[in-house]
Amino acid sequence: MKTHIYPAIKITIILLLLLSVVYPVLVWAIAQIAPNHGKGEMLEYNGQKYYRNIGQAFTRDDYFSSRPSAVGYNAAGSGGSNKGPSNGEYLSEVRARIDTFLVHNPTVKREQVPVDIVTASGSGLDPDISIEAAKIQIDRVAKARGISVNSLQSLVDAHVQTPLWNMFGPRKINVLELNIALDKMAEK
Incomplete structure (x- = not known):
């Protein structure tokens, strides 16, 4: 059971950080390059x-x-x-x-x-x-x-x-x- 729970928790935390922090910051940064700064x-x-x-x-x-x-x-x-x-x-x-x-x-x-x-x-x-x-x-x-x-x-x-x-x-x-x-x- 431990062999399945720990990897699932790790993947959940990694995806949480990736999709709720890294990706939005990346999209925001790209928008700042746009002519009207994403507005x-x-x-x-x-x-x-x-x-x-x-x-x-x-x-x-x-x-x-x-x-x-x-x-x-x-x-x-x-x-x-x-x-x-x-x-x-x-x-x-x-x-x-x-x-x-x-x-x-x-x-x-x-x-x-x-x-x-x-x-x-x-x-x-x-x-x-x-x-x-x-x-x-x-x-x-x-x-x-x-x-x-x-x-x-x-x-x-x-x-x-x-x-x-x-x-x-x-x-x-x-x-x-x-x-x-x-x-x-x-x-x-």
Whole structure:
């Protein structure tokens, strides 16, 4: 019995120290090397600070819409809805989002609506949308802002972010950065 208990206690103590002391200190030390010392990526615009990597709510027609959030864009409570595609309540919620999107984007057909513009991400805080989700909103934003469609198309194209080494993840657009650039365009 002693031959099993002592090694088990040793392994428990080693793992406890490794996983609750060494690993957190290592992650903290690596974060200190990051540009903002592990405190997130900040953007400042018009005297306000925003987290670049946390989704923001944009609901006005003169802005590009974000992904819906299962947590109301509250970074303190990150999480998804945990409702699957066979859940009737969830399907009703997505249908309502599609209907709302179509009301605000009358030039779009139901089958053209990208999935990411009507479904929340796993964290509920995704700051990015697909290129298709941005492009499908161009007509609405152009009309609301009185800007040419070609100008907005160029703005969207300029904000496409490619994945790491052009292979790890999808191409995407940060909605906050795009909307700030849209405001700056209007200021000129």
